[in-house]
Each structure stands twice: as structure tokens, then as C-alpha cells.
Amino acid sequence: MxxxxxxxxxxxxxxxxxxxxxxxxxxxxxxxxxxxxxxxxxxxxxxxxxxxxxxxxRSLSGRPEWEQNPEWLYFDGVPMTFVGQVSVPPELSGLHDVASFYVFWDRDSGVTETVVQVR
CATH class of the missing domain: 1.10.8 (Helicase, Ruva Protein; domain 3)
Structure with a gap:
């Protein structure tokens, strides 16, 4: 179906x-x-x-709190595991606003990917 x-x-x-x-x-x-x-x-x-x-x-440490639209990552067509999120203030990132880094991991392959969003 x-x-x-x-x-x-x-x-x-x-x-x-x-x-x-x-x-x-x-x-x-x-x-x-x-x-x-x-x-x-x-x-x-x-x-x-x-x-x-x-x-x-799946998530290892809570759910992502996206700055923009969700961008859940996939590996080989399967959703990766959300590992965590780090938010960096503009004075440290050099960007105009808060930058958030979202880390995803595929347990089977060991591949790690990151999404970056700026508020």
C-alpha cells in the first residue's frame, strides 16, 4: 500500500x-x-x-530546536540519528546572528554530518 x-x-x-x-x-x-x-x-x-x-x-540528546526549517539528514535513504546541537553567539561565530550546528550520525557506517543554520 x-x-x-x-x-x-x-x-x-x-x-x-x-x-x-x-x-x-x-x-x-x-x-x-x-x-x-x-x-x-x-x-x-x-x-x-x-x-x-x-x-x-532517533535522537541521543533531545530533539533539534531548528533556527529555520527542519533539515533532518539521511544516509543511504534512512534518517540519521540526531546527536546534538550547539548554538554559537554572533560575537564568537563572526556571523550576524546565532549560528546553530546540528550533528547527525549513522551508526552503521560511522558517517557524521552537520547542518548549520543561522537565525
């Missing part, structure tokens, strides 16, 4: 679930991940999705 993201209520519910986790709804990436895992009735999708998303968008 394809994920029912075409249903407005489901789309909004999935978006709200991901927002609580600090992630965003990237249908191109999430659609295939969800499609191969969800095989229940359509009306049970949001409950299943909430459980699946919580176990898929």
Missing part, C-alpha cells in the same frame, strides 16, 4: 507527528520507507506512523 499522504487529514497528522520529533515530511524520502513497512488498514495509518516515526527519527 502506498502511504496515504494524499489524504489531507493524514498529511496534516503525519506532519504534526514529525514536527514534534524535529523532522519534516519529505514525501520523496519517507514515502518509500513507509510503503515497504505499512500493511495495515488505512484508518490505522496515523497511529502506526507515530510509532514508526518515533523509532526511525
Amino acid at each position: 502506498n502511504p496515504p499522504f494524499d489524504d489531507e487529514g493524514v498529511y496534516i497528522g503525519a506532519l504534526a507527528t514529525l514536527s514534534e520529533l524535529g523532522a519534516d515530511l519529505d514525501e520523496d524520502r519517507l514515502g518509500p520507507l513507509v510503503a515497504i513497512r505499512f500493511d495495515g488498514p488505512r484508518d490505522g495509518f496515523l497511529d502506526w506512523f507515530a510509532r514508526w516515526a518515533a523509532s526511525t527519527f
Whole structure:
């Protein structure tokens, strides 16, 4: 079954679930991940999705507090684990505002990636 993201209520519910986790709804990436895992009735999708998303968008030290839009990183098509966030004030970064560094890690490969956002 394809994920029912075409249903407005489901789309909004999935978006709200991901927002609580600090992630965003990237249908191109999430659609295939969800499609191969969800095989229940359509009306049970949001409950299943909430459980699946919580176990898929893992975090070692709390959820990201994005300065801008969420930019959860993926490795080989799978969400990486959020390790932590460091915010640097402008007087230390030399930028016009606070810069936040978001660190992600893929446990299996050992790959680490960072997102930088400036408020």
C-alpha cells in the first residue's frame, strides 16, 4: 500500500507527528520507507506512523530546536540519528546572528554530518 499522504487529514497528522520529533515530511524520502513497512488498514495509518516515526527519527540528546526549517539528514535513504546541537553567539561565530550546528550520525557506517543554520 502506498502511504496515504494524499489524504489531507493524514498529511496534516503525519506532519504534526514529525514536527514534534524535529523532522519534516519529505514525501520523496519517507514515502518509500513507509510503503515497504505499512500493511495495515488505512484508518490505522496515523497511529502506526507515530510509532514508526518515533523509532526511525532517533535522537541521543533531545530533539533539534531548528533556527529555520527542519533539515533532518539521511544516509543511504534512512534518517540519521540526531546527536546534538550547539548554538554559537554572533560575537564568537563572526556571523550576524546565532549560528546553530546540528550533528547527525549513522551508526552503521560511522558517517557524521552537520547542518548549520543561522537565525
